[in-house]
Amino acid sequence: xxxxxxxxxxxxxxxxxxxxxxxxxxxxxxxxxxxxxxxxxxxxxxxxxxxxxxxxxxxxxxxxxxxxxxxxxxxxxxxxxxxxxxxxxxxxxxxxxxxxxxxxxxxxxxxxxxxxxxxxxxxxxxxxxxxxxxxxxxxxxxxxxxxxxxxxxxxxxxxxxxxxxxxxxxxxxxxxxxxxxxxxxxxxxxxxxxxxxxxxxxxxxxxxxxxxxxxxxxxxxxxxxxxxxxxxxxxxxxxxxxxxxxxxxxxxxxxxxxxxxxxxxxxxxxxxxxxxxxxxxxxxxxxxxxxxxxxxxxxxxxxxxxxxxxxxxxxxxxxxxxxxxxxxxxxxxxxxxxxxxxxxxxxxxxxxxxxxxxxxxxxxxxxxxxxxxxxxxxxxxxxxxxxxxxxxxxxxxxxxxxx
Ligand code: KDG
Ligand code: MG
Numbered sequence: 001x002x003x004x005x006x007x008x009x010x011x012x013x014x015x016x017x018x019x020x021x022x023x024x025x026x027x028x029x030x031x032x033x034x035x036x037x038x039x040x041x042x043x044x045x046x047x048x049x050x051x052x053x054x055x056x057x058x059x060x061x062x063x064x065x066x067x068x069x070x071x072x073x074x075x076x077x078x079x080x081x082x083x084x085x086x087x088x089x090x091x092x093x094x095x096x097x098x099x100x101x102x103x104x105x106x107x108x109x110x111x112x113x114x115x116x117x118x119x120x121x122x123x124x125x126x127x128x129x130x131x132x133x134x135x136x137x138x139x140x141x142x143x144x145x146x147x148x149x150x151x152x153x154x155x156x157x158x159x160x161x162x163x164x165x166x167x168x169x170x171x172x173x174x175x176x177x178x179x180x181x182x183x184x185x186x187x188x189x190x191x192x193x194x195x196x197x198x199x200x201x202x203x204x205x206x207x208x209x210x211x212x213x214x215x216x217x218x219x220x221x222x223x224x225x226x227x228x229x230x231x232x233x234x235x236x237x238x239x240x241x242x243x244x245x246x247x248x249x250x251x252x253x254x255x256x257x258x259x260x261x262x263x264x265x266x267x268x269x270x271x272x273x274x275x276x277x278x279x280x281x282x283x284x285x286x287x288x289x290x291x292x293x294x295x296x297x298x299x300x301x302x303x304x305x306x307x308x309x310x311x312x313x314x315x316x317x318x319x320x321x322x323x324x325x326x327x328x329x330x331x332x333x334x335x336x337x338x339x340x341x342x343x344x345x346x347x348x349x350x351x352x353x354x355x356x357x358x359x360x361x362x363x364x365x366x367x368x369x370x371x372x373x374x375x376x377x378x379x380x381x382x383x384x385x386x387x388x389x390x391x392x393x394x395x396x397x398x399x400x401x402x403x
Contacts (some may be wrong), residue, residue: 001026001100003060006052006092008034008044011379013346015169016040016387017318019374020047020088024060028099031374032091033287033324036084037171037316038389046085050074055089061100063093067293083265083290090291091324095369105327105370109296116361117329119313119340120145120208120233124161124168127151128193132200135207142359145206145233145337148197152189155180155395159212159403167344170316171387179403180395183219190223194230206233206337208259213237213402214392217246224254233337234259234281234310240402241269247278259283262312266290267298274307281310281336287321288312292328299332308336315341319351323372326355326364338362350379 005023010016018034034043051070058066070086071077098105106112121143125131131150138146149160157179162168190209197207209232215223220238227235236259239246250258259281264270265288273279282302289295299309309332311325322343329338340362353372354365365371392403 001059001061003055003058006055008048008052009374009376009379010040010044010384011350011382012385013350013379013382014344015171015315015347016384017347017350018044018088019318019320019379020092021374021376022055022060022089022092022096024096028096030060030092030095030099030369031320031372032088032095032291033318033321034084034088035287035316035318035321036080038387039081040384042081043084046081047088051085051089060093060096063090063097063293066090066093067291071290078266078268080263080265080288083294084288087287087289087291087294090293091286091320091370094292094324099369102368104364104366104368105292105324106330106364109292109327109331112330113333114330114335116363117326117335117338118144119338119357119360119362120147120206122147122149122160122168122341124149125151126161127153128196131193132196135197135201135205139201139205143205144360145208146201147208147210148193149210150189150193152182152186154185155182157390159214159392160210170314171389173388173390174386176388177390179390179392181214181392181401182395183215186214187219187223187226191226191230194227194232198230203231207231208233208236210236211238213240215239217249220250221253224250224256224258227256228254232256236260236283237262241273244272244278247273248276251278257281259310262288264289267294267301270298270301274302274305277305277307279307281308283310283312285312285317285321286324286328287317292324295328296332299334303334306334308334310336311338313339313341315343315347319343319348319353320370320372320374323353323355323364323370326362327370330364350375350382
């Protein structure tokens, strides 16, 4: 069996997606997601100019060898651009192999570990009252796990909270928008938010919160401690994990569970956090952490230390990534939760898929492969539009801060 063609498709049905489609001489095709929010064309070029020429003529069944070839063979290892490109190839190859086997991907990985995938939804509001309403609305829809974010009094634009009436979308500017930040205001406000949310929603709903890398380790420890009465499922990205040792300090001071890893690309980013049991959930995902092949390695390492998975699932992970993630989640023994930020109908129309949402759970389909394809004709109607993630500055003096 041989790879005969491979194409990179960049489209913008409401937001940008980079998709790789691989064709074979036996008529089977596979797709993989390569979207790197705000840096999409870098991955498209990496694939188009440097990876695809090396793929033509190879046997698509040799997934492991192709992974090693692209990882070790480039000499320049890791990094988000490289690992997203490798991930797209890997995901497309697993899609092809599962189609060859006539199996849904989760079967090829080892079979079903659960009936469905618990997801967490996003409840956001401009203030506490709005967020509480959103949490209750999610509960009505059947969500068992809900992430709560709200505007912070005195700060104009805050992570996760839409300033328009539209759904929150991380990449919102033709040039980077600027947000303002004040850790003291946030630290005062957030326990009040969770006091109100927990009071309204009762004890049975899992509550999550994303700090989005904005606190120092000591501030993160303070926040974790102040949230303990509200029994969070997790506190996410409390401080940047560039220096993973920083989590020792947080861990010494709070029992609030910690989740980290949506910006991780490799098992080496996860190693210390997992081995020292400094976190409870690892958020690396198929698209940015080297595909199914590498994510499986990360999950196996995590399992040794009772760390569970919590794959990133914002809208910048395409429906292809969601399909692959759901097969992974259905199989992985140490599953925790899956993030679910629904795509718009327009986005979904470009990616025919067989997964479905029902009362707080996502279910992968039974079609051979990962169950997602791309409608290339429709995709061509939505050309790429430059879009950036915002940057964050201290309100006090404009110092550029973590986003
Ligand atoms: O592209 C960046 C987004 O995916 C990220 O900001 C979303 O933090 C995020 C989350 O937890 O979904
Ligand atoms: Mg996050």
